[in-house]
Amino acid sequence: MNELKQIYNKLLKAYGLQGWWPLVGHDGCNPTKTGSVNGYHPGDYSFPKDVGQRFEICVGAILTQNTGWPQVEKALVNLDKVCGISPNELLDIEEDKLKQAIKPAGYFNQKARKLKQFAEFYLELDGRIPLRDELLGVWGIGPETADSILLYAFSVPSFVVDAYTKRVLLGLGLIGDDAGYDDIKDLFESHIDKDFKIYQEYHALLVEHAKRFYSKKPYGVTDFLAGLSK
């Protein structure tokens, strides 16, 4: 068994199933993740259950750029109140009202524009699953957001790499400081079975682990996984 699989097993044993992506309108959802916001559904991979939930995940992926989830949740609740979370409703709402609603998530000028443009793109899809390159062509969607949308909204096994992921792998000595986004993505995808459930859990587990051991400098000095590699 390769090292990345061992790390996955160890993280899973330590933290359990994470149940990403959290949903605000959690109908049919079982928010059992203790000590966290509602909307998680550990062990249930039948999400999103409808197009509404699918679009909400996309919106959340954009709103969470460089921002903590609790703030995104406030923005989503506001959005749901002032117009609703659907492509048409986001296109119809006046931009200033949109900015006001998503303000808690920060970068409201940019993110309001991003949401408008994504809503348009989403309608053009007409129910089809987008290609990664198509997502990257939308203004405001970079590699991490594209992969998050593919993995959590469309259940496509595209591994998500974020700042935490890089810190953990760097701390374990598995990559160099010069490793880029695609290098790290390819590393996971070449060593882990292309199963969207495993990719969803693995990314969420890395975030959970990083929040505990890699949130303040010096990063990773107390990482209990560090003994895995040398």
Place this chain on the structure above:
DNA sequence: AACCAGGACGTGA
């Protein structure tokens, strides 16, 4: 009171 959060884009070299 800095520092950071589940980044992405625009610019100049």
Place this chain on the structure above:
DNA sequence: TCACGTCATGGT
């Protein structure tokens, strides 16, 4: 290609 500045609110 790449390093760097910008965007913005709210936690710790």
